[in-house]
Amino acid sequence: MKINFTNVNFEKDINLPENIQSLNNDIKKICHELPALNIVKDVNLLDYTIEQTEKFKRNKKNFVVFGTGGSNLGARALINTLIEQPKNILFFDNIDPLFFQNEIINLDLNTTGFIIISKSGTTPETLSQFGSIINIAREKNNLDMLFKNCLVVTEFKDSPLFNIAEKNKCTLLEHKKDIGGRYSIFSNVGMIPAILAGLDVKKIHLGALKAFEKNDFLDTFKFAQIFKFCASNNYLSNVMMTYSDGLNYFGKWYMQLWAESIGKQNKGITALHAIGTTDQHSQLQLYLDGPKDKFFTFIKSNYYNKGLKIDADIMKEESVNYLINKTMGDLMHAEQDATIDTFKLNNFKFREIQLSEINEEAIGALMADSIMDTIAACIYFEVNPFDQPAVEQGKVLTKKYLS
Numbered sequence: 207m208k209i210n211f212t213n214v215n216f217e218k219d220i221n222l223p224e225n226i227q228s229l230n231n232d233i234k235k236i237c238h239e240l241p242a243l244n245i246v247k248d249v250n251l252l253d254y255t256i257e258q259t260e261k262f263k264r265n266k267k268n269f270v271v272f273g274t275g276g277s278n279l280g281a282r283a284l285i286n287t288l289i290e291q292p293k294n295i296l297f298f299d300n301i302d303p304l305f306f307q308n309e310i311i312n313l314d315l316n317t318t319g320f321i322i323i324s325k326s327g328t329t330p331e332t333l334s335q336f337g338s339i340i341n342i343a344r345e346k347n348n349l350d351m352l353f354k355n356c357l358v359v360t361e362f363k364d365s366p367l368f369n370i371a372e373k374n375k376c377t378l379l380e381h382k383k384d385i386g387g388r389y390s391i392f393s394n395v396g397m398i399p400a401i402l403a404g405l406d407v408k409k410i411h412l413g414a415l416k417a418f419e420k421n422d423f424l425d426t427f428k429f430a431q432i433f434k435f436c437a438s439n440n441y442l443s444n445v446m447m448t449y450s451d452g453l454n455y456f457g458k459w460y461m462q463l464w465a466e467s468i469g470k471q472n473k474g475i476t477a478l479h480a481i482g483t484t485d486q487h488s489q490l491q492l493y494l495d496g497p498k499d500k501f502f503t504f505i506k507s508n509y510y511n512k513g514l515k516i517d518a519d520i521m522k523e524e525s526v527n528y529l530i531n532k533t534m535g536d537l538m539h540a541e542q543d544a545t546i547d548t549f550k551l552n553n554f555k556f557r558e559i560q561l562s563e564i565n566e567e568a569i570g571a572l573m574a575d576s577i578m579d580t581i582a583a584c585i586y587f588e589v590n591p592f593d594q595p596a597v598e599q600g601k602v603l604t605k606k607y608l609s
Contacts (some may be wrong), residue, residue, distance in 0.1 A: 207559060207561055207572065207575070208392050209352050209425045209557065209560075212549075212555070213553050215516060220431045221435070223586075228276055229421065233578075233585050236336075237418075237421075237577075240494055240581070242386070242391075245385070246570075246574075247415065255394045255407075256401055257398075259401040266318065266355065268292060268314075268319070269318065269319045269499045270295075272300065272322045272347070273299065273322070273332055274300075274329060274331045275387050275466075276325075276386065276390050277324060277325070278323070279396055280367060280388075280390060280396040281391075281399035282399075283321070283391070283458070283459040283573070285399060286452055286454055286456065287453070288406075288452070297399075298335055301331045301335065305336065310339065312337070315343055315351055315352050316348075316351055317356065320336075320352070320355060323359045323381070324366065326361070326548035328367070333366060334368070339352065340572075345562075352376035353375060355375070355432040356376040357376065358376045359380075359398065359535070360376075360381050360522055361383055381395065386548070387455065388462050388463050389592075403511065409565070409566035410567070410570035412567055413571035413574070414570040414571060414573065414574035415570060417571040418574050426582045429579045433501070434500050434587070436475055438539065438584070442499040443501070444464060444476065444478075445478045445502045446505070448482070449478070449506060449538060452564045453564065455480030459573075460487060461479055463578055463580050464477035465477055467583075467584050467591045468583055471589055472600045474587065475501075482541065483542075500560065501556065504549075504558050505561065506543075506558060506560055507561045508539065508563070509535035509536070509539040509542070512533060512534075
């Protein structure tokens with residue numbers, strides 16, 4: 207993975223704070239001590255997670271994952287990197303009642319495994335999903351089989367979810383207390399669905415470990431410094447533009463990681479995710495010709511000579527003959543490079559992340575780097591990367607409206 211910054215003069219453009227050395231030392235210390243990253247060193251814990259998941263997988267045809275936010279998006283980001291998406295794993299994070307009912311009502315409870323994930327054990331969306339399935343099983347007089355087919359990941363403490371799982375002898379795995387939901391990707395929260403999908407989770411951990419241990423933090427510091435510059439120059443958006451469909455859910459995961467970590471005390475810059483080439487036809491006009499209030503990151507890879515070849519006979523007209531003897535990958539690569547060069551020529555400040563290929567090791571490294579970058583930006587913004595106090599009011603009001 208290679209990282210380059212374009213049209214950014216760090217000596218001229220960036221006014222560094224007087225306590226920069228102290229800030230950088232804090233970033234290193236926090237990242238080196240962070241349980242969410244150090245967990246990739248725990249080979250025995252990963253082996254145990256693999257063993258328990260493979261055991262749970264036996265005699266099951268389909269799997270359903272209940273969880274929201276960090277209990278869902280990270281695992282989907284990992285699985286989304288697969289070229290052939292598994293058709294036997296359903297994720298539910300939203301609680302649209304009609305969609306949920308239509309998808310869930312005909313599942314065979316005898317051959318479906320349910321993975322229920324909630325750090326606190328009190329997440330109302332997840333509990334409502336679990337409770338709905340319990341109600342279906344009760345009506346079918348099939349509760350014993352349902353609980354046998356449930357794997358619950360939660361903190362080992364007194365909570366509704368923990369108590370249900372323990373009382374009914376569900377498979378129960380611990381959600382580490384010191385790992386927050388949006389940082390839980392390398393724990394069993396992300397690894398269990400990845401194992402069920404057939405990913406090599408040891409390579410995911412290896413990629414993260416390499417990124418973690420080999421990080422000299424120079425690019426991490428630069429990223430944080432850029433966003434300090436962005437804030438002082440009225441930039442409003444942190445736009446992540448990915449080209450591979452395999453990174454679609456990485457973009458969703460990144461938006462949560464960034465938004466919940468940095469958006470505090472009237473500080474922060476909004477994370478957006480754009481998908482090239484799709485959003486070249488929907489958002490690019492605004493990005494290039496609208497307000498100059500956005501910093502961009504392009505995640506690029508090599509698509510040359512990949513995919514199906516384009517039929518030459520229908521491309522003979524002069525307006526499209528540049529596609530003769532080309533593959534779809536050739537077109538995608540050319541559009542990717544053309545967009546980036548357009549930003550360069552128009553003097554936009556941006557970052558490029560070059561992935562040689564998109565696989566387990568690469569996504570592990572990319573997600574570990576994203577965590578460290580986000581923490582570094584939070585330290586420069588002087589906000590706590592690990593809490594999300596503003597969402598609590600909505601939770602209180604939800605309880606009130608249902609009481």
